[in-house]
Amino acid sequence: MPSGNNSLVSSKPKLVWKSIPDVWTLVRPQWMILAAGFGLMVANRAAGLVLPASSKYLLDDVILKKHVQILPALVLAVLTATAVEATTSYLLAQLISKSAQRLIMDLRIKVQAHVGRLPVSFYDGNKTGV
Numbered sequence: 001m002p003s004g005n006n007s008l009v010s011s012k013p014k015l016v017w018k019s020i021p022d023v024w025t026l027v028r029p030q031w032m033i034l035a036a037g038f039g040l041m042v043a044n045r046a047a048g049l050v051l052p053a054s055s056k057y058l059l060d061d062v063i064l065k066k067h068v069q070i071l072p073a074l075v076l077a078v079l080t081a082t083a084v085e086a087t088t089s090y091l092l093a094q095l096i097s098k099s100a101q102r103l104i105m106d107l108r109i110k111v112q113a114h115v116g117r118l119p120v121s122f123y124d125g126n127k128t129g130v
Contacts, residue, residue: 026106033099037092044088050081 027034054074061067062074 026103029106030099030102033095037095037099040088040092040095044085044092047081047085047088051078054078 054077057070057074062071
């Protein structure tokens with residue numbers, strides 16, 4: 001591997017760590033939304049585990065041991081978990097997409113404010129798009 005690539009690879013982690021404060025200033029106003037999204041994600045994953053777990057009870061208890069009386073409760077648990085999973089997936093998608101749109105809007109405002117503060121000599125010395 002050429003030595004030029006090593007300098008690129010070694011400088012990448014430094015750039016990531018240096019950008020964390022900038023990222024945090026953008027994310028901080030929306031930390032409640034992101035925390036709610038994390039909670040929805042945990043609930044979604046927990047609800048997603050109900051269907052695989054229910055197959056154990058279906059096979060072991062209902063089919064093999066002939067405990068048919070637990071079948072309605074098992075079906076109700078699976079249906080409830082499916083409804084919770086669908087609802088949390090929808091809410092998570094809405095929440096994250098709105099949060100992303102706000103973040104993009106904030107970034108555009110910052111870029112426009114920066115471009116607006118540049119002196120005229122900057123535009124004289126640089127071509128459009130550079």
